């Protein structure tokens with residue numbers, strides 16, 4: 001998944017470079033408030049971790065989809081129809097991704 005915050009000045013979303021999976025992880029990594037430099041308009045402002053949201057990483061989903069289709073085709077070649085079942089693998093990835101996005105977005109840090 002990707003993390004992003006919306007610039008208060010130009011209202012454009014900017015991605016945040018972090019591998020954090022949950023909001024507390026992100027807080028541990030960058031602190032409750034961090035200085036954010038908008039790469040669209042150059043505005044610099046303080047952003048709270050609660051203002052960071054998660055969204056699906058399209059690249060990961062695409063890779064998962066391609067791997068799923070390729071493995072389904074290969075397994076179909078060897079095992080027939082059963083191999084097609086491996087096509088659900090990307091769906092599982094998608095499900096896990098959506099679940100972590102939902103938990104990230106719904107968990108808020110208590111503001112002091």
Ligand SMILES: [Zn+2]
Nearest residue numbers: 007010038041
């Ligand atoms: Zn901006």
